[in-house]
Amino acid sequence: MPRIISNHCIVEDHWQVLTLAADxxxxxxxxxxxxxLLPLAVWLARRDEIIARYPQPGVWLDSDEGPEALAGDTDRFAVIAVNFPKFTDGRSYSSARLLRERYRYSGEIRAIGDVLQDQLFYMRRCGINAYALRADKDPEKALAGLTVFSDSYQAAADQPLPAFRRHATQEPA
Amino acid sequence: MYRYDRTDQQLIDERVAQYRDQMTRHLAGELSADELRPLRLQNGLYIQRHGPMLRIAIPYGMLAAAQLRKLAEISRRYDRGIGHLTTRQNMQLNWPQFEETPEILGELASVEMHAVQTSGNCIRNITSDHFAGVAADELTDPRPYCELLRQWSTFHPEFAFLPRKFKIAVNAAAQDRAVIRAHDIGLDLVRGDDGELGFRVFVGGGLGRTPILGKLVRDFLPRRHLLSYLDAILRLYNRYGRRDNLYKARIKILVQALGIEEFGRQVEAEWSELRDGPTTVPDAEFARLAAHFAPPAWQTLPAEDPAHTALISTDKAFANWVRRCVHPHKTPGYAAVTLSLKAPGVAPGDISDVQMIAVAELAERFSFGEARVSHEQNLVLADVRQSDLHAVWQIARSQRLATANIGLLTDMICCPGGDLCSLANARSIPIAAAVNEKFDDLDYLYDIGDLSLNISGCMNSCGHHHVANIGILGVDKNDEEWYQITIGGQQGNAATIGKVIGPSFYAMEVPEVIAALIDVYVEQRTASERFIDTLQRIGIEPFKTRAYAGRDRRRTAKVEHRETEVVSA
Structure with a gap:
């Protein structure tokens, strides 16, 4: 069974990602x-059927699909995954922040796709708390990516206050 | 200038450790070249024509003497003893060893420097006025705002993988010296109706393949909302900027596609969700940042130093230097000095390790230990006493830093071009050298007067050729270097994009063509007109006609026709 990083731990994972074949x-x-984890389009097309069938469904958003389409429904999901088709496609960072900060989603946000160690810190800051690393990468090794920096300047999903509101007065280094 | 607190230092140290680990994993085969690429770029490391190039960040151009000494040491130890200053007020090293770059970043961190986000599809170095804090025409010092933006943009978790690079500049003076409308976001500090400080916000400017001047998206943004408003713009861009075509990925294309009104409406809608949140900047934070830029201990001096006045009247070379390289200062008895990095025979913007040490010494002796990089690729000593100018000039002259050509034709902005850069279509440094040779008579240069001539080796326009009175752009046609000329561009409040005069020229023709353009100006000008004024009065035609007089364009035209076909295919 594949392993993912979930809240800084390696766990066995049982979620499948459904993608639509051409036909x-x-x-x-x-x-x-x-x-x-259902594609957004499937959720939108068969919402009532899915609610009836799954007690806690999962859904995934591609990088060009905003979380707006889930507004009002986010609490129904056990997992909302955000896809990184390429690790250089940064749209899902915004999706994750919107889910956490605007739609107040408190369940699991999972990064799927081209998920690599060196992006984990930024993902974590944007509210992502589970990471399905690319299949050829070792999640044990990648864990270090979550804690590269011990502080940050900006407010984000993990830290509601920017540095200037947290340490207003500091001695020079 | 800004000094790091514990958090700043810790983050930069952790960044060095992160990069060192990434390089180790790369060399061990655990991180592929493709995976490393955006990571190294966001630490300033490019792979160029001859090997790596490292671009070191100089936030809004501010340098302490100790940092200059460190740059000199690094360039000597890890490079060939030359640094190249860029239009983003940064410094590039053109010959570092790939494996040694973590060491270089470690050295930089020891003097509160780094190479963070000097490349890559992220928010780049914030640029500003090189006379910040000393200019008489300034509303307030822009540097605290630049520093606020430096911190906000550094490791911003949401905006590290934008569709394309993102450049921000801040101006706070009556005369814009930071070309803010050539930036993705240009910020113009102004006072609101009730006396509150805030910004006019321009968006969607940029040079490159599609030069566009930024459009006003907000007439007044109270300063406390700066970060939340920029978060809103960046979020829209991150989500909706084009990612399918590298050449259409800058925010200007999104702004153009939506139209500025619709773009502005969407920004306001997003901002309405973010404004008045914790990212609102309290006055105490502005005060804390401003304290870092408190004026140095200027003395009370007479507005005019009699000995200085006497030297100007007796020493013509000194007087010329004062005329071109010395600029007014808001405090009586002080002046700002530009140290020209545009000496004949030197690539524009290049500075040797020995010169860096000399500038550090000059800064320590005469300018409160600080220097600035201008986006025109020169260095500035901002706080020199008038009575010290002659001593500064003598030392600067002995270091070839006193070429009296600031604002003249040979004060060219010039990218490294095809000699070094792998993106370039053509070389630019030899063109700069040829123009310098053609115009080696200082008296003639003074007679021509204020004129900007910029050179870019390719469409990426690092040499800002679009906003020069005379712009030269290197183009590749069937593996031959050709040069397209634009005229009528300018920086400043009346920023304008230049117009192409016609088919391209061979390299060897360029100096003659420039001379022909200058001839038209000299013949047609009125007593008070600069080149740009005459051009605007009489129009582009007389210049165009003269540039092509006696030149056979059949071959060029044919080649260009062919190129068009290839492009449209």
Missing amino acids: ETPATVTLPAAPV
Whole structure:
């Protein structure tokens, strides 16, 4: 069973990511047995059916799909995954922050796709708390990426106050 | 200037450790070249034509003497004893060893320096007025705002992988010396109706392949909202900027596609969710940052030093230098000095390790231990007593730092070009050298007067050729170097993008063409007109006609026709 990083620990993971094959459509794709991360389009097309079928569904957003489409529904999900088709595609950082800070989603936000050690710190700051590393990478080694910096200047999902509100007066180094 | 607190130092030290680990993993085969690439770029490391190039950040151009000494030491120990100053007020080392770059970053951290975000698709070095804090025409010192932005943009978790690079500049003076409208975001410090400080915000400017001047997106943004408003702009750009085409990925293309009104409306909508949150900057923070830029201990001096006045009347070379390289200062008896890095025979913006040490000494003796980099690729000593100018000049002259050409034709902005840069289509340094040779008569240069001539080796426009009175752009046609000429561009409050005069020229033709353009100006000018004034009055045609007079363009035209076909195919 694949292993992921979840809240700074390595855990066995049981979620599958459903992607549509070329000949499948959101309306007709067979919904597998739980647990599964569904494409946003499937959720939007078959919301009632999914709610009836899964007690706690999971969904994944591609980098060009904003979390706006989940507004009002976020609390239904056990996992919302945000995809990084390439690690240089930074859109899902914004999606994660919006989920945490605007839509107040408190469940798991999982990074999927081209997820690599050297982006984990920024992902964590944006509110992502689970990381399904790219298959060829060792999650044990990647753990170090979560704690590269001990502080940060900006407010973000992990730290509501910018540095200037936390240590207003400091001696020079 | 700004000094690090414990947090700043800790973050920079941790950045060095992170980079060292990334390089170790790369050399051990655990991090591929493609995976390393954006990481090294965000630490300033490019792989160039002959090997690596390291771009060191100089936040808004401010340098302490100790930092200059360290740069001299680094350039000597790890490079070939030369640094190159850039239009983002940074310094590039062109010959470092790939494996030694973690050591260099470690050395830089020891003097509160780094190479963070000097490249890559992220927020780059914040630039500003090289006369900040001393200019008489300044509303307030822009540097505290630059520092606030430096901290906000450093390791911003949401905006490290933008569609493309992102450049921000701040101006606080009546005359914009930071070319703010050539930036993705240009900030113009102004006072609101009730006396509150804030910004006029321009967005979507940029040079490159599609030169566009920034458009006003907000007439007045109270300063406390600066960070939340910029977060809103950057978030829109991060989410909706194009990622399918490298050449259409800058924010200017998004602004153009939406139109400035719609773009502004979307920014306001996003900002309405962010404003008045914890990112709102309290007055205490502005005060804390401003304290770092408190004026140095200027003495009370007479506005005019009689000995200085006497020297000007007796020493013509000194007088010329004062005329071109010495600038007014808001405090009586003081002046700002530009140390020209545009000596004949030297690549524009290059400075040797020995010169760096000399500038550090000059700064320590005569200018409160600080120097600045200008975006025109020169160095500035901002606080020199008038009575010290002659001594400064003599030392600067002995170091070839006193070429009296600031603002003249040979004060060229010039990118490294095809000699060093792997993006370049053509060389730029030899063109600069040829122009310098053609115009080696200082008296003639003074007669021509204020004129900007900038050179870029490719469409990326690092040499800012679009905003020069005369711009030279290197283009590649069938593996041959050609040069396209634009005229009529300018920086400053009346920033304008220059217009192409016609088909490109061979390298060897360029100096003659420049001379032809100058001839038209000299013949047509009225007593008070600068080159740009005459050009604006009589239009581009007379210049164009003269530039091509007697030149056979058939071959050029044919080649250009072919190139067009390739592009459109």
